[in-house]
Each structure stands twice: as structure tokens, then as C-alpha cells.
Amino acid sequence: MYEVSLSESYFPAQADTPFETMTIDGLLGKQAAERGDQLALRELLPNGQMGREWTYAELKADCEKLGRALASRHAPGARIAIYATNSPEWVMTQFAAALAGLTVVTVNPAFIAPELKFVLEQSGAEAVYHSPDARGTLLAPVVEEACADLPKVKVKQDFTDSDAMLAGHELGTLAPLAADGIMQIQYTSGTTGFPKGVLLRQAGILQNNLDMMLRWGCHPGALCLIPLPLFHAGSSSHMFGCLAMGMVFLPMPHFDPAMMLEVIERERPDFTGGVPTMLVMMVEEARRSRRDVSSIKGMMSGAAMVAPELARETEEVFGVPIQVIYGQTEASPVVTFCRADDGFEDRTTTIGQAVPHLDLAILDPQTNAVCPVDEQGEICARGYAVMAGYNDNPEATAAAIDSEGWLHTGDLGTMDARGFVKITGRVKEMIIRGGENLFPAEIENAMLLHPAIAEVAVAGIADEKWGEVVGCFMRLAEGVNAPSVDELRAHIRSHLSPQKTPTHWVWMKEYPLTGSGKIRKFALADNFVAGEFAGQAA
Numbered sequence: 157m158y159e160v161s162l163s164e165s166y167f168p169a170q171a172d173t174p175f176e177t178m179t180i181d182g183l184l185g186k187q188a189a190e191r192g193d194q195l196a197l198r199e200l201l202p203n204g205q206m207g208r209e210w211t212y213a214e215l216k217a218d219c220e221k222l223g224r225a226l227a228s229r230h231a232p233g234a235r236i237a238i239y240a241t242n243s244p245e246w247v248m249t250q251f252a253a254a255l256a257g258l259t260v261v262t263v264n265p266a267f268i269a270p271e272l273k274f275v276l277e278q279s280g281a282e283a284v285y286h287s288p289d290a291r292g293t294l295l296a297p298v299v300e301e302a303c304a305d306l307p308k309v310k311v312k313q314d315f316t317d318s319d320a321m322l323a324g325h326e327l328g329t330l331a332p333l334a335a336d337g338i339m340q341i342q343y344t345s346g347t348t349g350f351p352k353g354v355l356l357r358q359a360g361i362l363q364n365n366l367d368m369m370l371r372w373g374c375h376p377g378a379l380c381l382i383p384l385p386l387f388h389a390g391s392s393s394h395m396f397g398c399l400a401m402g403m404v405f406l407p408m409p410h411f412d413p414a415m416m417l418e419v420i421e422r423e424r425p426d427f428t429g430g431v432p433t434m435l436v437m438m439v440e441e442a443r444r445s446r447r448d449v450s451s452i453k454g455m456m457s458g459a460a461m462v463a464p465e466l467a468r469e470t471e472e473v474f475g476v477p478i479q480v481i482y483g484q485t486e487a488s489p490v491v492t493f494c495r496a497d498d499g500f501e502d503r504t505t506t507i508g509q510a511v512p513h514l515d516l517a518i519l520d521p522q523t524n525a526v527c528p529v530d531e532q533g534e535i536c537a538r539g540y541a542v543m544a545g546y547n548d549n550p551e552a553t554a555a556a557i558d559s560e561g562w563l564h565t566g567d568l569g570t571m572d573a574r575g576f577v578k579i580t581g582r583v584k585e586m587i588i589r590g591g592e593n594l595f596p597a598e599i600e601n602a603m604l605l606h607p608a609i610a611e612v613a614v615a616g617i618a619d620e621k622w623g624e625v626v627g628c629f630m631r632l633a634e635g636v637n638a639p640s641v642d643e644l645r646a647h648i649r650s651h652l653s654p655q656k657t658p659t660h661w662v663w664m665k666e667y668p669l670t671g672s673g674k675i676r677k678f679a680l681a682d683n684f685v686a687g688e689f690a691g692q693a694a
Contacts, residue, residue, distance in 0.1 A: 157495065157497075157498060157502075157509065157574065158170050158172060158509055158575065159574075160573075160574060160575050161573055161574070162529055162571070162572075162573045162574070162575060163529065163573075164526045164527070164528055164529060165517055165518035165526055165527045165528065165529055165530075165531065165533065165570070165571040166515070166516075166517040166518075166526045166571075167509065167510050167515070167516040167517070167571065167575040168515055169510070169512070169513050169514055169515045169539055170510070170512050170513070171512060171513065172512050173366070173367050173370055173512045173513075175363065175512075175513055175540075176363060176366075177335045177359050178335070178358075178359055178362035178363060178366070178400060179254070179332060179333065179334075179335050179358055179359070179362070180251050180254035180255060180332070180333070180339075180358065180362075180399070181254065181255055181330075181332035181333075183362070183399050183400055184212075184215065184216040184219060184220075184251065184255075184399070185216065187212040187216075187399065187402050188212045188213045188215075188216040190402070191212050191376060191377070191402055192211060192212050192213035192216075193211055193212075193213065194211060194212055194376075194377055194402070194404070195209055195210070195211055195212075195404045196210050196211060196212040196214075196215045196398075196399075196404060196405065197209065197210045197215055197244055197247055197248075197404070197405050197406075198210075198379075198404060198405070198406045199243070199244050200406055200407065200408055200409060200419065201409065202409045202410070204412075204415040204418055204419060206423070207244075208244060210244070212402075215248070215251075218248060219248050219251040219252045219255060220252075220255060220330065221322060221325050222248055222249065222252035222321060222322060222325070223251075223252035223253070223254075223255030223256045223328070223330050224256070224324075224325040224326070224327075224328035224329065224330060225252075225321060225322045225323060225324050225325035225328055226249075226252055226253060226256040226258060226328065227256040227257070227328030227329055227330060227331065228323075228324030228325065228327040228328035229283070229311060229324060229328075230256065230258055230282065230283065230311075232256070232257030232258070232331045232333075233257060233258070233259070234258050234259070234282050234283075235258070235259045235260075235261050235279055235280055235281045235282060235341065236253060236258055236259070236260060236261065236281060236282065236283040236284075236285060236311075237260070237261040237262075237263050237275065237276055237279070237281040237283065237284045237285065238250065238260055238261070238262055238263065238285050238286075238315075238386075238387070239263040239265055239267070239272060239284050239285070239286040239287075239295060239299065240263075240265055240285070240286050240287035240290070240295075240315065240386075240387075241265050241287045241289075241290050241291075241385075241409055241410060242385060242386045242390060242407040242408060242409050242410070243287060243316075243407070243409065245287070245315045245316055245321075246287075246315075246386045246391075246407075247386070247391075247395055247405065247407070249285055249315055249321075250340075250386075250391060250395070251399075253333075254332065254333045254339055254358065255330050255332050255333075256328070256330060256331060256332075257330075257331040257332060257333050257337070258333070259333075259337070259338045259339065259340065259341060260339065260340050260341070261275065261276075261279040261281045261340075261341045261343075261353070262340060262341070262342050262343070262386070262387040262388070262391065263275050263276075263284075263343075263387055264343075264385070264387050264388075264671040265286075265287065265290035265291075265295065265385075265387065266290060266291070266671065267298075268298065269298050269301040269302040270302070272284075272298060272299070272302040273302040273303070273306065274350070274351075275343055275351070275353075276302060276303065276306055276309060277306060278353055278547065278548065279341050279353050279547060280308065281308075281309065282308050282309060282310055282311065283309060283310065283311035283312070283313070284299050284302075284303065284309060284311070284312050284313070285311075285313050285315040285321075286299055286312075286313070286314060286315065287314070287315065287316065288314055288316055291410065295314075296312075296314065299312050300312070333358050334358070335357075335358055335359040336357050336358070336359055336360075337357065337358050338355045338356065338357060338358075338544060339356060339357065339358035339361060340356045340361065340391070340392065341353045341354065341355055341356070341547055342354045342356060342387070342388065342392060342485050344485055344486075352546040352547070352549055352552055353546060353547030353548075353549075354485045354486050354543050354546060354547075355543055355544040355545055355546070355547055356392065356485075356488055356543055356544070357488075357543075357544055359540075360488045360540055360541045360542075361392060361396055361488045361541075362396055362400050363513065363540065363541070364393075364487070364488040364489070364490050364511065364541045365392075365393055365394075365396040365397035365400055365488075365490075366397060366400040366401060367490070367511045367512045367513070368393055368397055368481070368490045368493060368511060369397040369398070369400065369401040369403070370401075371479075371493045371495060371511065372427060372454050372456060372479060372493070372496075373453065373454050373496055374397075374401050374403060374426075374427060374454065375401070375403075376401060376402035376403065377402065377403065377404065378401075378403045378404065378426040378427060378453075379403070379404045379406060379423065379424070379425040379426050379427070380394060380397075380398050380403050380404065380405055380406060380425065380426065380427045380428070381406045381408070381416070381419060381420065381423070381425035381427070381428040382394045382395075382405070382406070382407050382408065382428065382429075383407075383408040383410075383411040383416055383428075383430050383434060384411075384430065384431070384673075385671070385672070386407060387671070388485070388671060388672045389458075389483075389489060389672060390407060392485065392488065392489050393483070393489055393490060394407075395407070403427075406419075406423070406425060411430070411434055413434070413437040413438050413440070413441035414441055414445065416428075416438060416441075417438065417441050417442055417445055417447040417449065418445075418447065420447065420448075420449050420451065420452065421447040421448045421449065424451035425451060425452065426451065426452070426453045426454065427452070427453060427454040427455075427456075428452060428454075428455060429454075429455050429456035429457050429458075429479075430457060430673075431457065431458065431672070431673035431674070432457055432462050432463070432466060432611075433611065433667070433669070433673055433675070434457075434673070435457050435462070435466055435470050436466060436610055436611050438470075438473075439466075439469050439470055439473050440610070440634060442473045442474070443473065449473070449474050449475070450475065452474050452475070452476055453476060454476060454479065454496065455470060455471075455474050455476050455477070455478050455479065456478070456479045456480070456481050456493075457470070457478060457479075457480060457481070458480060458481035458482055458483060458507075462478065462480045462504075463600060463601050463604040464504040464505055464601060464604075465601075465604045465605055466604065467480070467503065467504040468504060476496070477496045477497075477498075477503055478494075478503060478504070479493060479494045479495065479496055479503065479508075480493075480494045480503065480504075480506070480507050480508060481493045481494075481507070481508075482507035482508070482577070482579070484537075484563070484565050485543075486542065486543045486556060486563055486565075487514075487537050487541050487542060487543070487563060487565075488541035488542075488543070490511050490541075491510065491511065491514065491516065491535070491537045491565070492507045492508045492509060492510050492511065492516065492577055493507075493508050493509075493511055494506065494507065494508035495508065502576055505578060506576040506577060506578050507569075507577050507578070507579060508576060508577070509574075509575045509576055509577070510537070510575065510577075513539055513540055513541075514537050514538065514539040514540075514541060515537065515538040515539055516535070516536070516537055516538075516571070516575070516577070517536050517537075517538075517562065517571075518531070518532070518533040518534065518535060518536070518569060518570060518571045518577075519533050519534050519536045519562065519564075520533050520534075521533060521534045521568075521583060524558065524560075524562075527570075527571075529571065529572060529573050530570050530571070530572055530573075531570065532568055532569065532570050532580055533568065533569070533570075534564055534565065534566070534567065534568060534569075534583055535565045535567045535568070535569040535577065535579070536562040536563060536564050536565060537562070537563045537565065538560070538561045538562045538563065539561075542557065542561070542563045543557075543563070545557070566582055566583050566584060567579055567581075567582055567583070568580045568581045568582065568583055568586065568595065579597055580595045580597055580598065581595030581596050581597050581598070582596070585615070585616070585677055586616075587614075587615075587616035587624050587625075587626060588616070588623055588624055589616075589622050589623065589624055589625055589626065589655060590622045590623065590655075594616075594626060594655070594656055596613075596614035596615065596616075596677070598652065598656070599614045599626060599628070599648070599652065599656055599658070600612050600613065600614050602647075602648055602651040602652050602656075603628060603630065603644075603647070603648065605647075605651065606639070606644070606647050607633065607636065608632060608633055608636045608637070608638065608639050609630050609631070609632070609633065610631045610632060610633040610634070611630070611631040611664075611667075612628060612629065612630045612631070613628075613629045613664075613667060613675045613677055613680060614626060614627065614628055614629070614658070614677075615627050615629065615677040615678070615680045615681040615684075616681060617659070617660055617681055617684055617685065618681075618685055619659070625658075625659035625660065626656065626657070626658040626659055626660070627658060627659070627660040627662065627680065627681060627684055628644075628658035628660065628661050628662070629662045629664050629667070629680050630661070630662065630663055630664060631663070631664050631665070631666075631667075632663060638663060641661055644658075644661055645657055660684065660693060661693065662680075662684065662689045662692050662693050663692050663693075664692065667680070668680065668683075
């Protein structure tokens with residue numbers, strides 16, 4: 157914990173780590189020189205077996221060769237899309253692009269043709285580098301359909317075809333991306349409206365990622381097993397963080413809890429984690445399979461609120477403190493992160509303190525003034541890691557970043573005198589019932605204390621009398637019977653005041669998710685109103 161005593165909800169940037177100007181070019185050179193024979197990248201095949209691997213010296217050489225090939229096809233400053241599942245090719249194409257001075261547009265491989273077309277057109281990408289398939293769907297036909305009337309897209313290439321990818325390498329010249337150049341354009345999840353392209357600077361991502369790894373307790377040579385998709389947090393935090401720290405990066409081709417626990421037992425990684433939905437499944441699988449998970453030295457979770465009960469269960473199973481991380485794509489992406497030696501209550505009920513070199517504040521949503529300590533407002537961040545803006549969308553950029561440089565996250569929260577932050581809900585997800593503000597996270601945390609509830613999402617449901625009422629969408633824990641509505645009401649009433657009691661109770665087998673693994677609460681509410689849960693309501 158960084159010792160502060162705040163009089164208002166403003167945590168000034170702390171310089172408790174070195175601030176460096178880093179580039180992919182510089183980091184590949186540094187790591188190859190200092191630990192050239194150490195493993196840098198390992199391949200996990202879709203069947204759970206191990207594949208190829210690269211030392212830092214080999215990774216540098218292969219990325220430079222691929223970078224020259226890309227440079228022979230694209231001028232510096234061009235934008236190229238990666239539309240693919242996790243693989244070594246994803247990693248090397250990103251690193252090679254930075255060496256060639258190119259910007260990578262990351263695309264969810266689950267996107268269908270109209271979604272892919274939107275991203276390619278909005279970003280101005282001139283190429284699509286893709287994997288052969290994604291979960292059984294061939295991607296080349298999707299690319300062809302999406303690009304049918306996009307003449308700017310001049311390259312459509314399966315990046316597992318090594319000969320085609322390396323063609324022209326003898327003709328290209330590396331022109332590494334500037335430190336403040338745009339290294340990635342990531343598209344927001346689009347829970348409402350069209351997704352926006354977030355412009356992320358190279359040095360901002362790398363500094364943010366290194367600071368994340370330092371707070372996680374990582375060290376050079378450690379093995380990091382990551383199930384998160386590379387089109388989102390898998391790259392914008394862990395992939396770059398492993399390079400900056402000199403670790404070994406092991407991305408999973410897709411998340412599968414049984415495969416993940418088998419790999420943990422066999423390969424003995426040091427660090428791992430996942431979004432809360434993944435943690436739920438990992439805990440269930442670990443208890444079922446009794447796999448040996450004793451190699452894990454650090455476990456993190458984020459992207460959505462980690463309920464205290466889930467944090468406790470994860471710590472019991474994996475035997476290490478759960479470190480909750482909070483971030484946004486627009487912040488490169490980490491804003492706050494708990495430390496392993498923070499107290500149990502801090503680790504299970506807060507999202508920690510701000511990462512180094514970022515200002516953090518709770519601002520009044522109406523006045524933009526800094527809130528008093530422990531008063532609810534909007535979580536806002538300011539500093540080097542804040543995005544350059546939204547691609548070709550100045551109105552959205554101005555709405556997200558105010559005149560004082562604060563990035564408005566859209567999340568509601570509080571900050572105590574020590575600078576620890578709690579999330580209390582979303583500005584737009586806040587439920588207004590009869591004029592009273594209700595916050596889904598509070599209700600969700602209370603519901604997860606019930607032993608029969610494995611997962612829960614709370615959303616506002618339109619109501620003629622109250623304006624909105626509370627809808628509770630639950631997933632039943634394994635091996636138990638579903639409690640009655642009366643039992644559920646009694647449970648919530650024992651923890652919260654009456655007006656926070658859900659009106660509608662729905663049992664779910666699975667949730668609609670965004671590409672980054674967050675539950676799409678607006679979709680739950682809309683689907684409920686449309687009558688899609690008629691057979692599942694309790």
C-alpha cells in the first residue's frame with residue numbers, strides 16, 4: 157500500500173516505479189541482449205498440447221524478418237487488422253507491425269462479416285491478417301464477404317502461411333513506430349451503440365503494462381498463462397507486459413477450464429488469471445478435477461466486478477491472494493490494481509489504489525468537482541496512459557476526456573482516505589426506481605453470498621409504475637437445488653434494505669457476453685422485456 161492520507165477523493169500520481177520511454181523495438185533488443193537464450197513465447201495448441209517455442213533471441217530475429225516483409229507491403233503509418241484467435245502468429249504480427257511503423261487494428265474473431273466490415277471501414281485498415289478459423293468457423297470467407305466493397309483493403313492473408321507472410325522480407329526496411337505513435341486501435345465492446353476505435357500510444361501501453369506486472373509481483377523468466385483474448389486485454393496488458401518484464405508468455409488459443417487446469421498442473425505457470433466468469437468456471441473445475449495448482453504465485457482478475465465471495469473461493473482453491481485489477485481500454489488499460497499484501501478486506505471489496513504515474517479522482521457527475529472522501533461519484537483517470545482519442549470521432553472523444561484531461565470511465569465509485577477505490581455501479585447502469593438510485597454491484601454482491609448462486613447479474617427492467625425495477629439474472633451453483641423466490645427474497649432482505657429487493661428473478665444457463673467477457677446487462681434487460689425469459693423466470 158502506498159501511504160497517503162487524503163482529504164478529498166483525489167489520488168495524485170505516484171512515482172513509485174521508474175518512468176521510461178519504451179518501444180517494441182527497444183524492448184526486443186534489450187531482452188535479446190540480456191536474456192537471449194531464455195524462453196520468451198510458447199505455443200499452446202487447441203488440443204491442450206504444447207507446440208513451438210521461441211527464445212528472446214529467436215523472437216527478435218523472427219519479428220524483424222516479418223517486420224521487413226510487412227514493410228515491403230505497407231508504408232509507415234498504415235493500419236493493418238489482426239482478425240484471429242490467440243496464437244504465436246498474433247503476437248509476432250503485432251511486434252513486427254510496430255517494427256515496421258504500422259498500427260494494428262485488433263478484431264474479435266467471433267465477428268461476422270458486417271461487424272468486421274464496420275471495423276475495417278471505420279479504422280481505415282488496408283489489410284486483414286487472419287487465422288484459418290475461429291471455433292470451427294473458417295475466417296477467409298468472412299473476410300472476403302466483409303471486404304467485397306472495401307477497395308482500400310489490399311491484403312487478405314492467412315497469417316499461418318509462413319511463406320506468404322515472409323514474402324518480400326528482403327525488400328523491406330524497418331521503420332520502428334515512434335514512442336508516442338498509435339500502436340493499436342482497439343474497438344470498445346459496444347454494449348450500447350456502435351463500438352468506438354480507441355487510439356492507444358505505444359509508450360503508454362508499455363509503461364502501463366510494466367507497472368501492472370511489477371504490482372502483480374512478476375519477475376523475469378516467470379511463466380504467464382493467459383486465457384484472455386489477444387484482440388483485447390490479452391494483448392493490451394499481458395502480452396506487452398511479459399515482453400517489458402522479460403517473462404515467458406503462454407497464451408491459450410481459447411478459454412476452456414478443463415484445459416486450463418490441465419496446463420497449470422503440467423506446465424506449472426507462475427502467474428495466471430481471468431475475468432470473473434472465467435474464475436467461476438476455474439474454481440468449479442479445480443474442485444471437480446483436483447488438479448495440482450500449487451505452482452501459481454499470483455492470480456488476478458478484472459474486467460468486471462469481482463464479488464467478495466468469488467474472491468474468497470478463488471483464494472481457497474489456488475492458495476494465493478486474488479489481486480483485483482480495474483481498467484478500461486481507453487486507459488491502456490490498467491487504472492487501479494490491488495497488491496498481494498493488501499489486507500483481505502481491501503483485496504476482496506476494493507479495486508486497490510491507482511497504478512503509478514496516473515492521477516485518479518472521484519468526480520461529481522453533475523459538477524465535475526472532486527468529491528469528498530467516501531462520497532460516490534464517477535471514477536476518472538488522468539495521465540500518460542489515457543488514449544489519444546476515438547478514431548475519427550471528436551464528439552465522443554470530447555465527451556470522454558474533459559478540458560482538464562480527465563478520462564471519464566462511466567463507472568461510479570468511492571475513494572477512502574487511503575486512496576482505495578470501490579466500484580458501486582455504472583453511471584448508465586444505475587437503476588432509478590421511483591426516483592431512488594439503486595446500484596447493481598451492491599445487489600449482486602449480496603446475492604452471491606447465497607450458497608446456491610454461482611453467478612449473478614442485476615439490471616434495470618422498465619416498469620410503468622416505478623420507471624425501473626430490479627431484475628436479477630442468476631446461474632445456479634452445481635449440485636444444489638434452486639431456492640424458491642421466497643427464499644431469495646428473504647436472503648436479500650437480510651442484507652439490504654427493502655427497495656433493493658429484485659422484482660424479477662431469472663435462472664440463466666449462460667449470459668450474453670461482450671467480446672471482452674463482460675455480461676451485456678442491457679441485452680438482459682431488453683430480452684426480458686421482449687419475453688425471451690418467460691420460461692426461465694422464477
